[in-house]
Amino acid sequence: MARPPSRRPGYDRKAQYGLFAGYVVAVSGAAVGLLLIVVAMFDPTGFAAIRSTAGEITRPISATMRQLVSGVGTVDEQIVAYFRAGSQNVGLRRQVDANRTRLIEAAAIEQENLRLKKLLKLVEDEDGEVVAARLISSSSSSSRRMARLNAGKSQGAYAGMPVRAPEGLIGRIQTAGPNTAEVLLLTDSQSIVPVRRAKDNIAAICTGLDDGSLEIRSLNAGNNPFKPGDIMVTSGTGGLYRPNIPVAIIVRVEGDKSIAAPLANPARVEAVIVQRPFEATVTRPAAPAPADEAAPAAPVAP
């Protein structure tokens, strides 16, 4: 096929100028695009209003379709489960028996815990739950990892609030619109969560790797104390995330960093819970009383 002659205005002056003006507009528009990127480098949430408008427009579509296809994300699992039904059944039965005893033990420990906390006069702070909603879509063609939540400011979900599922942490709200909010997922490389190992208190930092996995780095440099199978939970350090939310399980150790898989898969969770940002200081309302006793005692010490 020969090239179509459309781009040659010939001797028509008006058409020549029109073509030239078109290129001027295009080049300056591309420059404006670059400028917007530069603005976003310093203020990543700067154009939140525009983004949330898009979210509001597509919300009815996404939310409706989400309800229709809530099972699609797990189709592969269901097929595999069908083929392995027999052996899986036996395995699960054994696991249920084992778990039953553990549950009884856990209930006893919980009772004891409650009693000890009363002794310590610690007041259990409220759960901080704001709203439960669904994740309705995500940035599936971009290299950023964001999801759109079907709840916004009018439901009480504001920027900065942590988002969790029953299985574990999902992320935090980056920008909130009237009825939708953008959630920065745990697996985005901008998401940084202070965590600790569940069985002891070794602290670490959990960062996303953008490909669905997480990187866990121990806070004490030099050695890597983590092993595959270790469960990481939030430590509550620095506020924002409540302590003891399950985050990830370590799957591989690579030198001084560990690669982990998130415990809550945003594609599979039915609903997520938006929580109030956690403040470490509010957990102990009885603190002033011991402080008064400690104050006179302090000069005696030297």
Place this chain on the structure above:
Amino acid sequence: MIPEGPRLGGNPSRFRLKATPLITVMLGSMLTALPIIAQSPVLPPVGLLLLLSWRLLRPELWPAWIALPLGFFDDMMSGQPLGSAMCLWTLTMIAIDFSERRLIWRDYWQDWLIAGIAVIFCISGGLWFARLTGGGGTIALVAPQILWSVLLYPFVARQCAWLDRWRIMA
């Protein structure tokens, strides 16, 4: 009784002629509204593929600046930093315009080559912009997306051609 359908000699409405390509590209950009919660960039940039298809199929259809509003719309939908597709798509359109001055003969394979280069440029450029604004990831992260976007182009171009036949026949 003459059945309704495409027939020669009719006059399609101006709205259909102008709006069909624009609407299809915007619908392609809106595919991110599907309820897929992706853990990596899996969805091909369908808006971009449609833009390239229309541009290569009908060079006289659009001036180069049409990529500005379409790119802006795509940025709103995709989760990329605002301005990313605006800049990259427009540069792509200008580059295609200039490549057409050099290429005298063009066929299916050259179209695919041009579209492939454009897809690689736009996706890796988008990754670079995402990294500049706080994201991360290497080219390995978007390599699968690039691969199946390039492979998907002939299919999208085919659908565009089919739509185009409907568009110009009233």
